[in-house]
Amino acid sequence: MQSASPSSDGMPVVKTWDLCKTYRTGFWLNKTSESLKSCSLEVLGGETFGLLGPNGAGKTTLLKILLGIIRPTGGNATLLGKPFGDRPTRQRIGYLPENAYFYDFLTAWEFLDFTAGLFQIPRGKRQKRIKRLLDTVGLAQEVAKKRQLRKYSKGMLQRVGMAQALINDPDLVFLDEPMSGLDPLGRYQVREIILSLKAQGKTIFFNSHILADVELICDRLAILSKGEIICQGTLDELLGAADRYQVVIEGGTEAALRSWVPDLSRKDHHWIGHLEGDPQKFIASLSLMKARLLDLKLARVSLEDFFIRQIRNHDPQAHIEENLKAIA
Structure with missing residues (x-):
């Protein structure tokens, strides 16, 4: 696969200004609930950016707004230098949802071929690209051609999901909880895929609450709590120098x-x-x-300790123990 355009390196690829989202709730829709409040952040080209937060913090809401799946109540954003929602820009974006739906009776090869067709990738290019992607995600081509997706394990399905997110050779990749529900081997494989994407110059934006993985692979991160960005920066800026x-x-x-x-x-x-x-x-x-x-x-504090302190300072009533069950 080709690397992202070098001109994007170091430049803002994702930028938001005061994004907010309010939902109407209640039987008569006469109540409101703020899922996102004045969210402003910046992701630079070629970096791996992690968005952290407990369950219900608004991580998926922010990601869906950026992808144009839901509309914000207020604020603005740009993706790859264009207003979010710009149709040509979507051709340069890959997305893996947290709970991806797969057509169970298709093989992985058939599913990726179908996805490539949605992007109008010529049939000659599809075959070569699918082969490369299967190698990238560590899925054997014979298995991909013969075994139906309903017979795949959670880890194998996640690798197929990663492949479909990359089928259009995107410059920017959104991953929603890519390690959720995976065993240690599956998490390791996904981490290796993300690191390989970074080596190709891709920009990766992913949501997670598995802090150990974030600490290993992220260049920068932000913490979201009750719909608000409470801190953001590099690991050294937030945790202190790694060699002190x-x-x-x-x-x-x-x-x-x-x-x-x-x-x-x-x-x-x-x-x-x-x-x-x-x-x-x-x-x-x-x-x-x-x-x-x-x-x-x-002297550097762990990301887990820093995360817990930040959440508790922002929301003293937060049930930290419940929200950190997935941390390994």
Whole structure:
């Protein structure tokens, strides 16, 4: 498959301004419920962007608005530099819904051929593209041609879904909970597919509540809670640098230690702070400073801890334990 246009790299591919969605509820439709509130975010070309949030936060609502499946109550957005809903732009977008529907009595090959026909891909190109996609998602061509989809496992169906989302060689791919319901092997396979798409220069926007996967593959992320974006940025911006260490030291002098630990402070008769420099060289120099290392650990908070803190700060009544059942 071809890479995304290099001109899109680093430029906003998805941009929203104050998107909101209000539904009418109740028997007489005389009540309202806000599913999305003043949502503004930006996704750059060539990056993998994760949208996190507990169940019911509004993740799928935002994605469906961007895809033109539902209309927003207010606000605006652009996709690939064009107003969302632009028909030619849709030809450059791939989408895998959370609960995709497949025609059970078709084979994977027949289903992908049917999908390619919807994009009016010439028959000669279809065969080559389907073969490449089956290789990309790790599905054997013989199985794809002979076995009906009703006989596929959840993981195999998810791979077929990924293939159909890529059948038009999109520049921008939306994935709604792509790891949901998969076993560890299935999640690993989907992660590898997403990483391969990133290597091709594709822009991937996906919703998830499986934080371990997001931490492994995302360049940037945003957290959505009760319809509001409460934070967004790179992992380093939100969690702290991945290679920063916190140290606890016994002995030594403040003057000598501060050259390695600029924010050095005293606590319970020990020195603590954050190491600046090579950890191995620091450990080797401790004996010269007549000091002893008691503890050295990464100072970066985990994405799970950060997520829980952000949700609780925004919504103290949130049932975190229920919403995090899917986290592995």
